[in-house]
Amino acid sequence: MKNYNVTPLNKVIRGSKRASYNQEEIHAILDAAYLCSVGYVYQNKAIVIPTAYGRIGETIYIHGSLKNRMLLSLLEQNDASLSVTLLDGLVLARSAFHHSANYRSVSIFGNVRKIDDPVEKMDALKQIVNQMVPNHWDNIRHPNEKEFNATLVLAIDITTASAKVRAEGVIDDKSDLESSYWAGVIPIQQKALTPISDELLNEHIVIPDSVLDFVKKNQ
Amino acid sequence: MKNYNVTPLNKVIRGSKRASYNQEEIHAILDAAYLCSVGYVYQNKAIVIPTAYGRIGETIYIHGSLKNRMLLSLLEQNDASLSVTLLDGLVLARSAFHHSANYRSVSIFGNVRKIDDPVEKMDALKQIVNQMVPNHWDNIRHPNEKEFNATLVLAIDITTASAKVRAEGVIDDKSDLESSYWAGVIPIQQKALTPISDELLNEHIVIPDSVLDFVKKNQ
Numbered sequence: 001m002k003n004y005n006v007t008p009l010n011k012v013i014r015g016s017k018r019a020s021y022n023q024e025e026i027h028a029i030l031d032a033a034y035l036c037s038v039g040y041v042y043q044n045k046a047i048v049i050p051t052a053y054g055r056i057g058e059t060i061y062i063h064g065s066l067k068n069r070m071l072l073s074l075l076e077q078n079d080a081s082l083s084v085t086l087l088d089g090l091v092l093a094r095s096a097f098h099h100s101a102n103y104r105s106v107s108i109f110g111n112v113r114k115i116d117d118p119v120e121k122m123d124a125l126k127q128i129v130n131q132m133v134p135n136h137w138d139n140i141r142h143p144n145e146k147e148f149n150a151t152l153v154l155a156i157d158i159t160t161a162s163a164k165v166r167a168e169g170v171i172d173d174k175s176d177l178e179s180s181y182w183a184g185v186i187p188i189q190q191k192a193l194t195p196i197s198d199e200l201l202n203e204h205i206v207i208p209d210s211v212l213d214f215v216k217k218n219q
Numbered sequence: 220m221k222n223y224n225v226t227p228l229n230k231v232i233r234g235s236k237r238a239s240y241n242q243e244e245i246h247a248i249l250d251a252a253y254l255c256s257v258g259y260v261y262q263n264k265a266i267v268i269p270t271a272y273g274r275i276g277e278t279i280y281i282h283g284s285l286k287n288r289m290l291l292s293l294l295e296q297n298d299a300s301l302s303v304t305l306l307d308g309l310v311l312a313r314s315a316f317h318h319s320a321n322y323r324s325v326s327i328f329g330n331v332r333k334i335d336d337p338v339e340k341m342d343a344l345k346q347i348v349n350q351m352v353p354n355h356w357d358n359i360r361h362p363n364e365k366e367f368n369a370t371l372v373l374a375i376d377i378t379t380a381s382a383k384v385r386a387e388g389v390i391d392d393k394s395d396l397e398s399s400y401w402a403g404v405i406p407i408q409q410k411a412l413t414p415i416s417d418e419l420l421n422e423h424i425v426i427p428d429s430v431l432d433f434v435k436k437n438q
Contacts, residue, residue: 008262009261009262009264009266013286013288014283014284014286014287014288034306034309034320034407035304035306035320035322037256037267037269037302037304038267039258039264039265039266039267040265041260041263041264041265042228043227043228044260045228045258045260045298045300045328046258046259046260046265046266046267046300047228047258047265047300047326048256048257048258048265048267048300048301048302048326049302049326050256050302050304050322050324052320064233065233067232067233068233069232069233079264081264081265081266081267082267083256083267083268083269085254085256085269087253087254087409090253090351090352090411092351092352092355092359092414092430093359094359094360095359095360095362095366096344096345096348096356096359096360096361096362096366097362097366097370099347099348099351099359101253101254101271101351103254103269105269107266107267107268109264125315126315128318129315129318132309132311132318132320133309133311133405136311137315139400139401140311140312140313140314140315140318140400141313141314141315141395141398141400142315143314143315143316147314147315147316151316169415169417169418170417172417172419176360177419178421179360180421180424181358181359181360181424182358182416182420182424182425182426182427182430183416183417183419183420184414184415184416184417184420184426184430185414185415185417186352186411186412186414186415186430186433186434187411187412187413187414187415188253188409188410188411188412189409189410189412190306190407190408190409190410191407191408191409191410192309192405192406192407193405193406193407193408194406195403195404195405195406196388196403196404196405196406197401197402197403198388198389198391198402198403198404199388200391200396200402201401201402201403202397202399205399205400205401206401207401207403208401211311211401211403211405214405215405
């Protein structure tokens with residue numbers, strides 16, 4: 001089990017007992033989400049943009065059009081940070097002060113590269129699709145040359161990272177335990193509903209296993 | 220219907236037909252989420268942190284401990300940006316290129332104030348709880364003086380904002396419509412599961428209506 005280096009950038013200061021720098025744990029959180037929030041500096045302000053992504057090893061891939069301001073700003077800056085958060089529950093304590101949430105979140109810091117190598121670029125595009133729905137790449141038309149060339153793909157090679165996870169019940173002050181207030185957790189889960197086939201679909205085409213498996217796993 | 224001013228900061232450049240600057244629409248997205256992603260500049264890098272929040276009018280409130288690095292950095296910078304994203308569906312096209320997501324997202328830009336006025340501060344804390352579970356503030360113990368003084372509350376007064384929303388089916392190239400690939404949307408929804416009462420709860424205490432209503436509305 002490898003840990004990421006702890007630096008002033010990724011060190012979790014508040015709630016440090018919920019922190020982890022473990023690579024495997026951080027990968028698992030990255031692999032469980034659909035969107036990440038990328039931060040970039042524009043006019044000395046930190047701008048946050050949600051985007052799709054895919055992870056291969058220690059690299060996170062994001063993509064967009066050739067003129068995407070976020071991607072171009074990241075390239076110029078050379079480094080990037082992004083965050084992924086999965087909400088698992090609302091923690092409703094007796095006291096307002098101890099209200100909290102159960103969640104899994106990661107902060108990633110990395111160096112930015114433009115992908116020019118066509119093999120790495122296609123692998124990245126594949127992974128971005130499969131991050132949404134595992135194995136779905138095998139069931140779609142892959143990019144043609146025009147589409148491929150119109151897509152800018154950036155690699156963020158992870159330099160350091162941290163996770164913060166809360167996964168427990170209510171923690172109230174002892175002095176509140178005898179009060180008449182209710183306390184508990186409302187679990188929250190992101191669910192997949194029944195897929196809606198495109199209206200223009202040829203009627204003999206069936207929903208592929210990648211989609212059925214995904215829905216079954218997330219329903 | 221008021222619109223926010225469009226400036227280089229909040230102007231949606233890519234996919235501008237999905238953009239909105241409408242105040243009501245932006246408020247509705249803000250009110251539908253539990254967590255926002257706040258961006259701040261630290262060591263010339265944009266850092267992204269998820270946090271709870273509450274909205275009252277044109278102000279967004281966030282809170283934390285007195286030593287919270289994000290809050291202190293935001294105060295120092297004087298301005299803040301944050302993003303809220305709700306994922307509504309995975310859009311699986313015939314072609315990799317037209318894969319997308321249905322979502323509602325907002326980017327908020329604002330000025331940062333520390334709340335010293337105790338009335339505004341208590342109202343903010345109330346709203347942060349009620350953002351999670353509407354009307355739940357009436358069913359909990361409010362902060363005592365010690366807790367109140369140990370909490371830093373910042374106001375982000377919205378200066379400008381934008382929304383980006385995708386809410387439609389697959390858009391494939393005409394030339395792909397006769398292909399043998401499936402296409403469709405998998406709707407995604409954040410659901411509340413059955414609340415789990417605290418183990419230490421006095422047995423005569425029942426789950427309050429705020430929680431029951433929330434679960435019913437989100438199940």
